[in-house]
Amino acid sequence: MFASSIQITAIAKPKKPSACNPCKARRVLCHPQPGGAACPRCMERKIICTTTPVPRGRPRKNPPKSSLSLSALPQPTHTILSPVGSSCGFSPDCPDLSPEFVSHCFDGLEVDFQYWHPLITATSIKSDIRAVSCQLHLLSPQSYVLALCIVAYASLTSFHEFVLGEGPRPDSYKDLNFFSSRQELLRCGVRRAPAYRALRTEALKAALDACTILLPSNENAASCYLLDLMDQVDFCNTGRPFATAYMAHLRVLAPTWWPSSKTALTFGGFVRWTGALLMESLISTRKRTPLLVTSHDQLFLCGPEPPPLEILLDSLESSEDHSIVPFRWATLRPYLFHFTTLARHLDGIAGDFARTRPLNEGAILNLLKSLSTMHSIISLLLDRIERAGAPAVSASPFYRELQYRENSSNCPSPNPRVRERLATLRTQAHELVVLGQRELARGIRRLPKIHYLPAHGETIRAWAEFAAEEADAHAHGDASPLSAEVARDLETYANELRLLGYSIDVASTPQTSALIERLENHVDRAIVSLFLPGNGT
Known part of the structure; x- marks a missing residue:
């Protein structure tokens, strides 16, 4: 009787928070902390403590249909742990990320033209890093990953003692006396390798923990761009996952830039994006991989398709004004735009699938004609515009492909006429490559005495070999x-x-x-x- 009047209240047992990702990966017991604080194990190891929520309970038999979007994905929570003056992770080769060292690396932004990429300038990373006095652990997760990628890539040109250690090193980025030495330069690359690779590894870990490759944002796209560049430095990772993610992020972000007129709408922005996509096409051409840049990407980021190369050449030849200014924007964008398009056509001749098919002689003749026109344009531009020699590199992969096909074991057709015609085409391509090699050397001499091209080292080496x-x-x-x-x-x-x-x-x-x-x-x-x-x- 009395029991029936007693109201029994069930007290729900609080659910234990999910284990963090690093502890799950190591299969050890995690002790989650309240308020999103790092667990003791991550605190001890001084690494990023991330936790990805996992749905609990039995799945429904008939879940409601809904469109899947990135916003619907579980968002990881982050606790950044990179105390000032401590090393990243457990690697003894990783430099201390002190404010002084981070500030030194960000100063390198001004000496490497890779940092002129419009995507990096679209972020607020420079002001963000100043706002926290170069203390990386105070940044937001995405900015932290980008800052760590910048520090890692900047270590390729840094002369800081944390990177080069003991031994001779330049006093500044423009130390002409040191950079005129010979053997000391080669030793620097060997001395910096452990620190650079340790920093790159830490940047890669941070990017994976923060889902940088999955979540589109200006910061994540810029981080993917830099991570791909670092892959090119070591000539590894032919699949280029970060380049694929970088282009995928761009396609999501580009429509949001147009109303602001900050990144793509201005004519200067079009030129910078045309140059950025050109650099991407150079890497794909060099590696004989399909071009990641589509024709729609070009039109969206680089503006309307310019007039044909022949019209551009005619305008240059007929102009009586030989100064730089009239040609800086009006000529550079069409030239770079058409070069990227040409790289896409080259994939139809030198790509892996193309090697399984007979050569398309019409495509080869069109490519030879375009390369010849581009050489004429570059010869005129080299007298007016600095740094115009770099895009000449497209002729070399084309010539190497014809050289490969001419080899008896690689040519699928025994027809003597086909082999004779192939030899003729290779000879024509060879003449263009010789001219391109001379123009590239001429362009290099126009660069400042000290310049840094670590991501394109394989390209330089290929031309030096030729x-x-x-x-x-x-x-x-x-x-x-x-x-x-x-x-x-x-x-x-x-x-x-x-x-x-x-x-x-x-x-x-x-x-x-x-x-x-x-x-x-x-x-x-x-x-x-x-x-x-x-x-x-």
């Missing part, structure tokens, strides 16, 4: 000495490889050292021949 092959062939088949102009180009490539050795240890491998020696031997013989009796000196 120049050395040409010099070897000349030495074996012609008794006449190399001309002073050719010798100067060989010296330019040798110096460029040595400058790459300041940033990356790949330039210090026995193969690259032997290539530098080959180039310098040809230069030395050319110099000696100039002073022999009978040469008019």
Whole structure:
């Protein structure tokens, strides 16, 4: 009787919070802390403590249909742990992320043209890092990942003692005396490699923990861009997952930029995006992988399609004004735009699938014509616009593909006429590559005395190898000495490889050292021949 009047109230047992991602990965007991604080294990290891919510309970048999979007995905919670003055993770090679070192790395933004990318300037990372006095652990999760990517990539050019350790190093980014040395530059790449790779590993871990590859934002897209660049430095990861994510983020973000007129609408923004997509096409062309940039990407980010190359060449040849200003914007954007389109056409000739099919002679002739027109344009622009020589690199993969096809074991057709025609096309392509190699060397000499191109080291090495092959062939088949102009180009490539050795240890491998020696031997013989009796000196 009394029991019936007693109201029994069920007291729900509080649910235990989910274990954090690092503890799950290590399969150890986690002790979640209230308020999103880091668990004791992550605090001890000094790593990022992230927790991805997991749905509990039995799944419904007939769940309601709904459209899946990124906003519907579970959002991880982050607690950034990177105390000032401590090393990242457990790697003893990782430099201390002190405010002084972080500030030094951000100063490197001004000396590497990769940081001129419009996506990085669209973020507020520079003001964010100043607002927290260069203390990374005070940044928001996405800004933290981007800042760590910037520090990692900046370590490729840094002269800080945390990166280069003991030994000779430059006093500044413009220390001409140090950068004129030879062997010291190559040693720098070897000395910095452990610190750089440790920082890159920490940036990669942070990006994966923060779902950078999944969640579109300006900061995440910029982080993916830098992570892909760092993949190119070590010539690894041919699948390029971060480049794929970077382009996917751009397609989500680009429509939001148009109303603001801050990133894409202005003409200067169109030019910068055209250059950014060109750099992406260079990497794809070099690796013989499908171009990630579609024609719609170009139109959306780079503006309307410009007039054909032939019209551009006619306007340059007919102009009587040889100053730089009239050609800086009006000429540069059409040239870069058409180069990216040309790289897409090259994939139809040199791609993996294209190698399973007979060569399309019409496509090859069109490509040869376009390359010839582009060479004529670049020759005119080199007299007016600095840094216009870099896009000449498209001819080399095209020539190598024809060279590959001409090999008897690679040509699917035994028809003698087909082989003869292929040899003729390769000869035409070879002439263009020789011209392109000379223009690229000319363009490199127009760059500042100190410049950094670590992400394009493989491209420079490929062109240096071609120049050395040409010099070897000349030495074996012609008794006449190399001309002073050719010798100067060989010296330019040798110096460029040595400058790459300041940033990356790949330039210090026995193969690259032997290539530098080959180039310098040809230069030395050319110099000696100039002073022999009978040469008019």
